[in-house]
Amino acid sequence: MLGTSTPIPRGERARERVLRAALEVLADRGMPGFTMEAVARRAGASKATVYRHWTSRATLLVDALELASEPFPRPATGQLRTDLIELISRLEALVDVPPFARLMAAFIDAAERDPTLWALHAHITERRREPVRQVLVEARERGDIAAAADIELAIDLLAGPAFYRRFIAHRPFPEGHAAAVVDHVLTALRRLQWTT
Amino acid sequence: MLGTSTPIPRGERARERVLRAALEVLADRGMPGFTMEAVARRAGASKATVYRHWTSRATLLVDALELASEPFPRPATGQLRTDLIELISRLEALVDVPPFARLMAAFIDAAERDPTLWALHAHITERRREPVRQVLVEARERGDIAAAADIELAIDLLAGPAFYRRFIAHRPFPEGHAAAVVDHVLTALRRLQWTT
Numbered sequence: 001m002l003g004t005s006t007p008i009p010r011g012e013r014a015r016e017r018v019l020r021a022a023l024e025v026l027a028d029r030g031m032p033g034f035t036m037e038a039v040a041r042r043a044g045a046s047k048a049t050v051y052r053h054w055t056s057r058a059t060l061l062v063d064a065l066e067l068a069s070e071p072f073p074r075p076a077t078g079q080l081r082t083d084l085i086e087l088i089s090r091l092e093a094l095v096d097v098p099p100f101a102r103l104m105a106a107f108i109d110a111a112e113r114d115p116t117l118w119a120l121h122a123h124i125t126e127r128r129r130e131p132v133r134q135v136l137v138e139a140r141e142r143g144d145i146a147a148a149a150d151i152e153l154a155i156d157l158l159a160g161p162a163f164y165r166r167f168i169a170h171r172p173f174p175e176g177h178a179a180a181v182v183d184h185v186l187t188a189l190r191r192l193q194w195t196t
Numbered sequence: 197m198l199g200t201s202t203p204i205p206r207g208e209r210a211r212e213r214v215l216r217a218a219l220e221v222l223a224d225r226g227m228p229g230f231t232m233e234a235v236a237r238r239a240g241a242s243k244a245t246v247y248r249h250w251t252s253r254a255t256l257l258v259d260a261l262e263l264a265s266e267p268f269p270r271p272a273t274g275q276l277r278t279d280l281i282e283l284i285s286r287l288e289a290l291v292d293v294p295p296f297a298r299l300m301a302a303f304i305d306a307a308e309r310d311p312t313l314w315a316l317h318a319h320i321t322e323r324r325r326e327p328v329r330q331v332l333v334e335a336r337e338r339g340d341i342a343a344a345a346d347i348e349l350a351i352d353l354l355a356g357p358a359f360y361r362r363f364i365a366h367r368p369f370p371e372g373h374a375a376a377v378v379d380h381v382l383t384a385l386r387r388l389q390w391t392t
Contacts, residue, residue, distance in 0.1 A: 122365065125366070
């Protein structure tokens with residue numbers, strides 16, 4: 001570690017290594033295989049190390065998922081359409097990455113069977129909706145979309161197809177899918193200006 | 197069975213009882229708990245009965261899911277908008293039924309880990325898309341939506357929000373959600389008439 005100007009404390013490195021191992025175990029085996037033992041083994045750490053940072057499987061899971069689900073940064077293309085295309089393209093790319101897709105699928109299943117995970121998943125998704133919401137709210141303020149535009153519904157229409165195509169229809173994303181989704185939704189959100 | 201004009205053969209009744217038990221086991225325990233033993237126990241049948249109809253867990257699963265995922269009948273309201281609202285309302289109601297939702301979630305997870313289930317899930321979803329496709333294709337032929345309308349993308353936009361809201365965002369469906377989704381998508385599909 002000589003030459004590193006800001007050394008990472010040893011505990012922090014161990015913590016992140018365990019969290020990354022937790023994500024790998026989840027992706028590989030889903031919730032049934034997600035045990036403190038399996039995560040310690042994958043991380044090359046002792047069970048004691050894992051238990052030093054997390055008292056239970058649930059608290060470890062929460063931290064691992066927070067690490068994996070940072071929302072996308074707010075785009076700065078300067079235009080509503082291109083900002084949204086950037087966000088939806090990133091979403092389509094993310095759900096297509098095998099480890100993330102498996103993690104997501106395991107989590108969808110686990111959330112149905114555990115109210116804590118249900119609430120955690122809702123919270124993570126809520127954070128992910130935020131950059132899309134910001135872009136749309138500002139566009140509404142500028143008059144780029146209708147004053148009556150329903151922002152939450154617009155987010156459902158923008159984000160829904162990526163998840164549906166990947167996890168329900170199991171279809172690949174055709175070239176230009178994100179742009180086509182955005183163009184359809186924007187047409188509806190702009191058209192509202194004349195009909196309401 | 198006296199008085200029944202068309203008696204159901206004994207084997208058929210046993211078969212359906214086992215399939216319904218299979219769906220219950222899947223919904224309760226997900227794929228990890230889905231074993232021939234558990235299904236036989238739930239159905240009050242012997243393992244021999246189960247194995248008489250199905251040679252493996254996978255073939256039993258296929259038949260159980262076919263039973264649970266009959267596509268919606270083609271609506272006949274006589275209007276594009278109300279036909280689509282009927283289909284999307286039924287979809288929202290279906291994904292909100294706890295046993296179906298759990299089954300769906302278990303299947304999403306299992307499909308990530310098993311190519312056979314992936315293909316089966318894709319096939320089931322494809323069948324479910326068919327009534328929506330029919331309604332849209334006929335509307336395009338009549339000129340109710342743009343000749344250039346992308347029907348497959350329209351289905352993604354119509355069906356995506358229901359799954360996304362239920363399994364990813366974990367948000368309830370507000371009153372009128374299905375109608376609002378349909379109105380946004382139709383606005384886009386009609387507007388294309390003037391822009392292309």
